[in-house]
Amino acid sequence: MKGNTRLIKxxxxxxxxxxxxxxxxxxxxxxxxxxGVKNISLQPRMAVTAFFTALFGPVSGVxxxxxGHLLGDYFYYEKLWWSWIIPEIIIGVGIGAFYKKYHxxxxxxxxxxxxxxxxxxxxxxxxxxxxxxxxxxxxIDRELPNLVFLQGTIAFLGDTIVxxxxxxxxxxxxxxxxxxxxx
Numbered sequence: 036m037k038g039n040t041r042l043i044k045x046x047x048x049x050x051x052x053x054x055x056x057x058x059x060x061x062x063x064x065x066x067x068x069x070x071g072v073k074n075i076s077l078q079p080r081m082a083v084t085a086f087f088t089a090l091f092g093p094v095s096g097v098x099x100x101x102x103g104h105l106l107g108d109y110f111y112y113e114k115l116w117w118s119w120i121i122p123e124i125i126i127g128v129g130i131g132a133f134y135k136k137y138h139x140x141x142x143x144x145x146x147x148x149x150x151x152x153x154x155x156x157x158x159x160x161x162x163x164x165x166x167x168x169x170x171x172x173x174x175i176d177r178e179l180p181n182l183v184f185l186q187g188t189i190a191f192l193g194d195t196i197v198x199x200x201x202x203x204x205x206x207x208x209x210x211x212x213x214x215x216x217x218x
Contacts, residue, residue, distance in 0.1 A: 052095040055087035059103025063111050072189045073182070080107070081194045084123070085156055085202030088130040089137050090209070096127030096134075118171035118178075122163045126194075129159025137206070142214025144206050152206065156198045164191035 059080045066076035080103065088096030100123035108115045130152075137144055137152050144152070168190065169183040 048091050048095055051087055051091050052098050055083055055095065055099035056103045056106065058083045059099055060106045060110060063103075063107030069189055069193065072186060075186050075189045075193065077193045077197055079197060079201055081126075081197045082201035082205060084126055085130060085198040086205045086209070088127055089134050089152060089202075089206055090139055091131075092134040093128050093131030096131035097124050098127070100124060100127040116176070118175045119168050121171060122167040125163040125167060126156075126159050129162070130156055139206050139210045140213060142210050142217055144210035149203055149207065153199050153203065156202065157195050160191050160194045160198070164188070164194065 062078065062080035062083060065080070066078050068076045084096065084100045084103065087099050101120065104120045104123045105115065108120065133151070133155050136148070138148050164187045165184075166187070169180070169187040172178040172183040172186075173180055
């Protein structure tokens with residue numbers, strides 16, 4: 036019986052990861068452009084990453100963030116931005132590393148768990164967008180440091196806001212639905 040439970044969990048994770056990738060790609064062109072900063076916008080796709088990663092862990096998070104960004108760039112932009120695709124792994128690992136501590140599946144994503152989730156996502160976004168992505172943009176794309184560090188800082192702020200609002204609302208709502216169905 037235990038083997039069946041494990042297999043069902045793996046199947047749920049695979050299906051959730053595939054759904055997350057598809058949603059990430061589909062939401063790639065949903066953008067709120069930030070005036071004055073080239074190639075930076077608020078995108079709800081980052082809430083998808085936060086949501087699925089907080090539910091299913093780092094492997095799902097890495098796959099959703101990496102393949103979602105890769106395919107989104109491939110389908111909607113003129114080139115693959117490896118300097119921004121690769122850092123997405125940090126988001127998946129960072130948020131996903133603590134997925135069991137958010138207590139979303141148990142219906143307890145409230146108070147301290149929300150604060151903890153948002154602390155983790157802020158740190159993961161800061162490392163990713165303020166440091167890793169700009170450095171890779173300088174190395175891979177030969178971009179100007181002034182531009183990429185500005186873009187990275189704005190991306191950090193934008194993704195933090197999107198994950199902190201929309202991601203938190205999605206996780207809170209899912210948690211409440213889970214709690215009601217567990218009773």
